[in-house]
Amino acid sequence: MITIKNLKKSFNGFQVLRGVNLVIPEGKTTFIMGQSGTGKSVLLKHLVGLLSPDEGEIWFENRDLTKLNEKEWQEVRKKIGYLFQEGALFDSMTVGENVAFPLIEHAKLPENEIERKVDELLSAVGLLEAKDKYPSELSGGMRKRAALARTLALHPQVILFDEPTTGLDPILQRSILDLIMEVKNRFNLTCVIISHDVPLALHYADQIAFLHEGVIAQIGSPEEIRNSNHPFVRKFLDSALIDGAKEVSHEG
Amino acid sequence: MNLFYHLGSLFLKFLRDCGGVFIFFWQSLLATFSRPFRARLFIKHMEFIGVKSWLVVSLTALFSGMVTAYQVHHALVKFGGQSVLGGVVALTLTRELGPVLTAIMVVARAGSAITAELGSMRITEQIDALKMMAVNPIQYLITPRLWAGVITVPLLTAMANLIGIAGGYVVGVMVLGIDHGIFMARMEDMVELQDIMSGIYKSIFFGAFLVSVCGYKGYYASGGAEGVGKATTEAVVISSVGILIFDYILTTLFF
Ligand SMILES: Nc1ncnc2c1ncn2[C@@H]1O[C@H](COP(=O)(O)OP(=O)(O)OP(=O)(O)O)[C@@H](O)[C@H]1O
Ligand SMILES: [Mg+2]
Numbered sequence: 001m002i003t004i005k006n007l008k009k010s011f012n013g014f015q016v017l018r019g020v021n022l023v024i025p026e027g028k029t030t031f032i033m034g035q036s037g038t039g040k041s042v043l044l045k046h047l048v049g050l051l052s053p054d055e056g057e058i059w060f061e062n063r064d065l066t067k068l069n070e071k072e073w074q075e076v077r078k079k080i081g082y083l084f085q086e087g088a089l090f091d092s093m094t095v096g097e098n099v100a101f102p103l104i105e106h107a108k109l110p111e112n113e114i115e116r117k118v119d120e121l122l123s124a125v126g127l128l129e130a131k132d133k134y135p136s137e138l139s140g141g142m143r144k145r146a147a148l149a150r151t152l153a154l155h156p157q158v159i160l161f162d163e164p165t166t167g168l169d170p171i172l173q174r175s176i177l178d179l180i181m182e183v184k185n186r187f188n189l190t191c192v193i194i195s196h197d198v199p200l201a202l203h204y205a206d207q208i209a210f211l212h213e214g215v216i217a218q219i220g221s222p223e224e225i226r227n228s229n230h231p232f233v234r235k236f237l238d239s240a241l242i243d244g245a246k247e248v249s250h251e252g
Numbered sequence: 253m254n255l256f257y258h259l260g261s262l263f264l265k266f267l268r269d270c271g272g273v274f275i276f277f278w279q280s281l282l283a284t285f286s287r288p289f290r291a292r293l294f295i296k297h298m299e300f301i302g303v304k305s306w307l308v309v310s311l312t313a314l315f316s317g318m319v320t321a322y323q324v325h326h327a328l329v330k331f332g333g334q335s336v337l338g339g340v341v342a343l344t345l346t347r348e349l350g351p352v353l354t355a356i357m358v359v360a361r362a363g364s365a366i367t368a369e370l371g372s373m374r375i376t377e378q379i380d381a382l383k384m385m386a387v388n389p390i391q392y393l394i395t396p397r398l399w400a401g402v403i404t405v406p407l408l409t410a411m412a413n414l415i416g417i418a419g420g421y422v423v424g425v426m427v428l429g430i431d432h433g434i435f436m437a438r439m440e441d442m443v444e445l446q447d448i449m450s451g452i453y454k455s456i457f458f459g460a461f462l463v464s465v466c467g468y469k470g471y472y473a474s475g476g477a478e479g480v481g482k483a484t485t486e487a488v489v490i491s492s493v494g495i496l497i498f499d500y501i502l503t504t505l506f507f
Binding site: 048049078080081088089090091092101102106154 | 376381
């Protein structure tokens with residue numbers, strides 16, 4: 001469980017996070033939604049120490065993460081995976097080498113075992129034939145999937161996904177989320193997923209949090225969110241669920 | 253008022269950079285002792301910084317040696333001292349030109365590339381990705397480059413000394429007509445091991461210095477592609493000027 005208390009962060013005098021309070025339950029899937037530029041990525045980066053807050057606390061395993069030094073963070077980060085919004089693939093390495101990287105660094109496996117694991121991960125995201133390509137030779141969606149494979153290579157307790165499905169076609173979106181859920185269920189992961197896709201969120205989330213104007217405007221189960229009266233949340237949902245998309249949501 | 257403000261802030265930035273570079277150097281030095289030892293990266297960077305610089309360093313050394321011979325000869329002739337040409341050329345090269353020109357050429361060729369590569373890794377979050385995989389980015393990215401610089405720059409300097417002296421010999425003996433035996437004998441008389449070593453010691457320092465400055469500027473780059481370009485320019489300017497300034501300081505203090 002991760003508990004965020006009154007988190008505040010400004011950049012150059014502009015306050016992006018204005019007191020975020022959020023509880024991320026263990027073994028559950030939390031979606032974070034909100035308009036572009038409201039600070040979703042900024043919020044996620046605080047959970048792994050890539051940004052440090054001006055104020056507030058982040059509790060994980062009985063420790064306030066905001067008080068850790070870089071060495072202690074290194075230990076915590078072994079338990080938390082992160083999918084960067086832009087992928088952040090190493091562009092001096094092939095796709096295969098990128099996926100193998102965390103395994104070589106941490107998994108202490110024999111070489112052929114790593115090889116097998118890389119192939120397995122790449123076929124799960126449908127990229128086996130791109131194994132020897134460099135990131136610059138891939139499309140945006142392929143890069144995202146390669147980054148996802150790299151994130152899933154180790155099985156941390158928590159994985160933070162910054163827009164895992166944005167820029168993918170609908171078929172891929174579903175299969176990527178199914179893949180995430182499969183991994184989540186197999187290893188009992190805690191997942192935090194930033195997404196703009198309302199039907200997907202309503203279908204896959206255990207809880208959905210809306211970030212608006214620097215605070216969590218509303219948080220609740222997909223059912224509660226679907227019936228929300230909060231003006232911003234309502235507007236967000238209504239803009240997304242113009243017509244047929246609602247059908248997906250009923251499955252959830 | 254405005255001028256003072258401007259100068260003051262420049263000076264503050266300078267101090268901050270100095271401190272930053274030193275801390276950065278210290279962190280990457282300390283990271284040498286943390287596991288795992290990155291032998292493959294170390295070799296790769298030795299190839300990039302060292303092996304791939306041999307041509308530009310050789311050309312620079314050759315022509316500097318040749319022109320030094322001409323200029324020194326011109327001065328020596330005025331009092332009939334041209335017989336010591338070999339010694340003067342060799343001293344100039346081993347003590348000054350060899351280490352300084354080599355380091356500056358390595359900055360131009362490899363240092364700029366280090367800043368640009370690290371800078372683009374920074375702005376595309378690859379450095380953050382390393383952190384997220386619980387890899388110490390300084391240990392992974394900087395330490396191997398630091399040692400590669402510390403080892404290859406003196407080796408390149410030794411090579412530059414040799415080629416520069418050969419260039420001086422060609423001009424001195426074959427063009428200006430100094431006797432082969434006299435050229436060599438004066439060189440042997442005047443150049444001591446200590447002269448050669450003083451240049452090599454300097455070049456070890458320059459190797460560490462240029463990797464620290466160029467690494468620092470790239471590692472902390474910000475502001476998109478434009479920021480990386482700016483960082484690269486700054487890295488090249490600061491390391492080149494810094495090499496000349498430290499050359500003076502080291503020479504007056506120790507050598
Ligand atoms: N390193 C930074 N320096 C300065 N400002 C920043 C920095 N990172 C983010 N910001 C600002 O913080 C705000 C929130 O950015 P963030 O990337 O979190 O948005 P987001 O909610 O993830 O949007 P999107 O859905 O488009 O990804 C933006 O106004 C951005 O300009
Ligand atoms: Mg974002």
